[in-house]
Amino acid sequence: MNSDRLGSMFWFALGAISIYGSVRLGLGTTGEPGSGFLPFTAGVFICLMALLVFLQSFGSGRRLQRGLATLWEGVYWRRSLAIGVLTLAYILTLETLGFFLTGFLLLVIIMRGLERLDWKKTLIISIVTLTVSYVVFKIFLKATLPVGVLGF
Amino acid sequence: MDFFANMITGFSVALEPMNLVFCFIGVFIGTLIGVLPGIGPVGTMAILLPVTYGIPPTTAIIMLSGIYYGAQYGGSTTSILVGIPGEAASVITTIDGYQMALQGRAGPALGIAAFGSFIAGTIGIIGMQLLAPPLVSVALRFGPPEYFSLMILGLVILTYLAQKSMAKALMMAGVGILLGTVGLDTMTGTPRFTAGVPELLDGVGIAPLAMGLFGISEILLNVERKFKLEIVTTELKHLFPSAKDWGESIGPILRSSVVGFFLGILPGGGAVLASFVTYGMEKRLSKTPEQFGKGAIAGVAAPESANNAAAQGAFIPLLTLGIPANVVMGMLLGALMIHNIVPGPMMIKNHPDLFWGVIASMYVGNVMLLILNLPLIGLWVKLLQVPYSILFPMILFICLLGGYVINNSTTDLYLMLLFGVVGYLMRKFDYEPAPLILAYVLSSLLENALRQSLILSGGSLQIFVTRPISVGCLVLSLILLVSSILPWIRDRRRMLVDQAEEAT
Numbered sequence: 001m002n003s004d005r006l007g008s009m010f011w012f013a014l015g016a017i018s019i020y021g022s023v024r025l026g027l028g029t030t031g032e033p034g035s036g037f038l039p040f041t042a043g044v045f046i047c048l049m050a051l052l053v054f055l056q057s058f059g060s061g062r063r064l065q066r067g068l069a070t071l072w073e074g075v076y077w078r079r080s081l082a083i084g085v086l087t088l089a090y091i092l093t094l095e096t097l098g099f100f101l102t103g104f105l106l107l108v109i110i111m112r113g114l115e116r117l118d119w120k121k122t123l124i125i126s127i128v129t130l131t132v133s134y135v136v137f138k139i140f141l142k143a144t145l146p147v148g149v150l151g152f
Numbered sequence: 153m154d155f156f157a158n159m160i161t162g163f164s165v166a167l168e169p170m171n172l173v174f175c176f177i178g179v180f181i182g183t184l185i186g187v188l189p190g191i192g193p194v195g196t197m198a199i200l201l202p203v204t205y206g207i208p209p210t211t212a213i214i215m216l217s218g219i220y221y222g223a224q225y226g227g228s229t230t231s232i233l234v235g236i237p238g239e240a241a242s243v244i245t246t247i248d249g250y251q252m253a254l255q256g257r258a259g260p261a262l263g264i265a266a267f268g269s270f271i272a273g274t275i276g277i278i279g280m281q282l283l284a285p286p287l288v289s290v291a292l293r294f295g296p297p298e299y300f301s302l303m304i305l306g307l308v309i310l311t312y313l314a315q316k317s318m319a320k321a322l323m324m325a326g327v328g329i330l331l332g333t334v335g336l337d338t339m340t341g342t343p344r345f346t347a348g349v350p351e352l353l354d355g356v357g358i359a360p361l362a363m364g365l366f367g368i369s370e371i372l373l374n375v376e377r378k379f380k381l382e383i384v385t386t387e388l389k390h391l392f393p394s395a396k397d398w399g400e401s402i403g404p405i406l407r408s409s410v411v412g413f414f415l416g417i418l419p420g421g422g423a424v425l426a427s428f429v430t431y432g433m434e435k436r437l438s439k440t441p442e443q444f445g446k447g448a449i450a451g452v453a454a455p456e457s458a459n460n461a462a463a464q465g466a467f468i469p470l471l472t473l474g475i476p477a478n479v480v481m482g483m484l485l486g487a488l489m490i491h492n493i494v495p496g497p498m499m500i501k502n503h504p505d506l507f508w509g510v511i512a513s514m515y516v517g518n519v520m521l522l523i524l525n526l527p528l529i530g531l532w533v534k535l536l537q538v539p540y541s542i543l544f545p546m547i548l549f550i551c552l553l554g555g556y557v558i559n560n561s562t563t564d565l566y567l568m569l570l571f572g573v574v575g576y577l578m579r580k581f582d583y584e585p586a587p588l589i590l591a592y593v594l595s596s597l598l599e600n601a602l603r604q605s606l607i608l609s610g611g612s613l614q615i616f617v618t619r620p621i622s623v624g625c626l627v628l629s630l631i632l633l634v635s636s637i638l639p640w641i642r643d644r645r646r647m648l649v650d651q652a653e654e655a656t
Contacts, residue, residue: 007581011323018330021345031611035337035344038599042329049323056319071580075376083375083548084573087368090552091565103553107545115541129546133553141206143557 003066004057008050015046082114098148103130155281158508165509166516171214174207178215179517182222183524186239187230187532191547193223193239194589195370197483198362199547201490202554209491210506214513216487220480221273221463221514224423225521228265228456229532232258233383241423241459244431248444248451250384255447259390260397264449265456266525267393268401272409272457273518276464279413280471280511284500287472291497294473296604297615301625303475303598306419308629310478311587313425318636321587324578328588331356332595339603351563358486360555360564361592364571365578365585367551371544372576383536391526393449401453404434412458416465422478426462427455464514470495471507475594479586482593 018039028034090106097105107126111117117125137143165171185196197216204212223239230238232249245265252261294302307325314321334345335355346352393401411433412426434454435444444451469477474496476482488495493503500507525532555568575585609615617623 003581007583011327014327014330018345025342025344029611030606030613033603033606035340035342038595038602039330039333039344042326042333046323046326046330049319049326052319053317053323056317076378077376079375080372080576083372084569087548087552087569087572091562091569094552094556094562094565099553103549106552107549110545110548111541115545117541121542125542125546129549133550136203137553137557141203141557143202143206144560145553145557 001068002057003068003071004053006068008054008057012047012050012054015043015050018043019047079114083110086110094148095146096148098150099134099145100130100150101148103133154285158281158504159512161504162508162510162512163515165210165505166214166512170207171211171509171513172516174211174215175218175513175517176520178218179222179225179520179524182219182224183226183521183532184535185219186223186226186228186242187535188543189230189234189236189238191370192366193220194362194479194483194586195366196223197480197487198359199367199551199554201359201362201483201487202558204487205490205558209488209493210503210509212487212491213484213506213510214517216484217467217510217514218517220484221460221517222521224456224459224463225266225269225525226532227459228269228452229262229525229529230536232261232265232452233533234536235382235384241427241462242455243424244427244455245452247431248446248448251445251447252449252452253384257390257447258384259388260393260449261452262388262529263391263393263526264397264401264405264453266391266522268405268408268453268457269460269525270518270522271405272412272461273464273514273521275406275409276413276416276461277511277514277518279461280464280468283417284468284472284507284511287468288497288500291473294497294621295619296601296608297619297622298625299473299475300598300601300605301616301622301629302419302473303594303601305625305629306469306475306477307587307591307594308632309419310590312632312636314584314587316582316584320583324583324585324588325591328591328593329595329598331361331588332592333599338596338600349563351559351561356567356592357558357564358483358490358593359558360568361571362483362486362589363551363555364568364573365575365589367547368568368572369575369579369585371548372572373579374540375544383533388529388533391529397449400449404430404450404454405457407437408434408454408458409461412461413465415458416462417468417477419469419475419477422466422480423459423462426458430454430458467510471499471510472497474499474597476590479590482590485593 022036022040022043025036026034027036027040086106086109090102094102104126107129108122111122111125112119138145181196182193185191185193196219200216204216224241227237227239227242228245228249230236231242231245232253235246235250237243237246249261252258311318311321311325334352336343336353343353408430411430415426415429416422431451431454434450435441438444438450466477466481469475470481470485474494476485485495552565555565556562558564578585605615616626
């Protein structure tokens with residue numbers, strides 16, 4: 001599937017949804033524009049541009065003729081997927097496990113598991129990063145960090 | 153007289169110990185991220201936004217500004233020594249800078265970049281001081297229709313300069329405006345597009361949005377490619393350029409500073425545009441244009457001066473009109489709004505300490521940068537050797553921490569991850585995030601200006617075309633839009649994009 005065609009369909013759908021939502025919010029009149037006025041205009045504009053990109057994808061030019069698979073050709077996409085999943089896991093566990101434990105696990109898993117750094121480097125960098133961020137955020141900026149199971 | 157009185161006000165603020173410290177932190181971090189490829193000033197400012205919640209607004213803006221102009225200094229180091237741009241505005245510097253390094257002239261290249269930056273930065277600040285007050289008096293005559301049309305013009309120029317498809321860039325501006333309407337409608341109190349999530353009643357926060365689009369998504373893209381930096385490790389000597397080098401550079405530095413400054417003021421323009429334009433200009437003016445691309449020192453001096461002058465010029469529309477000229481200024485606007493300060497013509501009167509303090513801090517910052525970038529150049533070269541596998545986990549962790557502390561809620565983190573993935577896919581599909589974020593910041597201002605204009609005119613759209621400034625902006629926008637469709641201009645634009653891509 002041509003990547004531009006697929007992309008434009010997605011944005012067209014988003015534009016259409018916002019048009020529907022804006023109409024429900026009420027467009028008002030030009031004398032007194034309602035809550036839906038600007039989002040409606042933006043939605044129409046997005047749909048028009050999406051249509052334009054869709055039509056352009058049938059034209060010639062090397063940039064426009066790209067299949068979907070080529071976007072992930074020759075890159076280590078598993079690595080970005082892994083980072084995405086790890087980040088999600090961090091967010092899910094942050095408030096139960098606490099700032100120190102989740103942060104430590106995230107850094108160690110990435111640096112040791114994914115990047116294959118040696119243990120010494122991994123541990124030193126993780127601990128320094130955690131300590132510095134604790135000092136900056138908690139002590140200096142007085143931010144509330146989730147304590148979690150460790151209790152501090 | 154006013155000039156000096158204002159400067160005294162400014163320096164008394166800028167030289168306060170706390171402001172000095174944060175100015176240093178700003179320019180230091182700016183140089184750092186300028187040097188490191190893979191993270192730019194927008195991402196960094198987004199990551200540091202949460203930090204600014206806890207400090208006074210003047211201090212916050214001093215630090216954030218320092219990051220921006222500091223990055224213009226740092227970007228040149230990587231361009232010259234590694235041959236890849238540390239920062240978008242230094243793309244063009246790689247051409248001649250890297251050639252100079254290969255010929256063993258890395259020292260003078262780095263030297264002229266730093267001195268040029270300093271001279272240009274200073275010219276830019278003086279320009280700001282001279283131009284801001286008269287512009288404020290013009291801005292005071294702006295009504296809602298003028299504001300509306302000017303913002304439209306800004307968005308059109310930004311998308312016109314988009315590197316890839318203009319249709320896509322315009323679409324992203326539409327998406328940004330849409331995102332900006334999420335939350336309570338300020339005029340009617342109606343919740344819009346909140347999907348029943350209470351946290352969204354306040355709207356989508358600028359921090360999770362910008363951190364996602366510029367921080368997380370860049371990490372996701374960079375880890376896919378394994379890149380290794382090969383640094384030209386000739387001994388760095390003769391950092392102070394010779395008389396011959398100065399002779400070849402001083403003209404380009406002065407010309408590029410002035411041109412860069414005015415290009416920076418242009419809505420939608422900024423440092424990147426300035427560096428490209430002045431490089432082309434100097435090549436045309438040069439007596440030895442054939443040297444350009446083979447290590448001409450003017451090819452380093454011109455863009456590096458221009459990007460610094462432009463970085464200063466870009467502050468003018470924000471500080472006088474309250475309209476950000478580019479994405480970085482959009483982030484600053486976001487930071488000011490967090491502190492309930494609305495930039496615009498009244499700011500110079502209502503917050504003179506902030507206005508003149510920030511300007512004075514730039515003089516101080518520029519001196520700090522000169523010291524940071526010349527005697528301490530070795531430090532940055534060492535830093536370039538730190539592998540990305542160590543850097544990105546730290547950047548990711550700081551993003552996640554900063555995203556949490558704003559509201560002490562994981563909702564912002566989920567949003568950040570979502571926008572990170574969206575930003576990653578956008579770049580894969582050749583959509584640029586810059587128009588999106590600028591439109592997002594402008595959205596509420598745009599909506600208010602539109603509504604007020606229409607109420608003022610009793611519902612007639614004619615109000616936008618009967619006022620001279622407003623109609624001027626709209627006509628210019630239209631010309632740009634139409635011209636981008638004309639085949640020969642479109643092809644020329646594409647050619648420039650291809651050249652820029654080849655240069656990187």
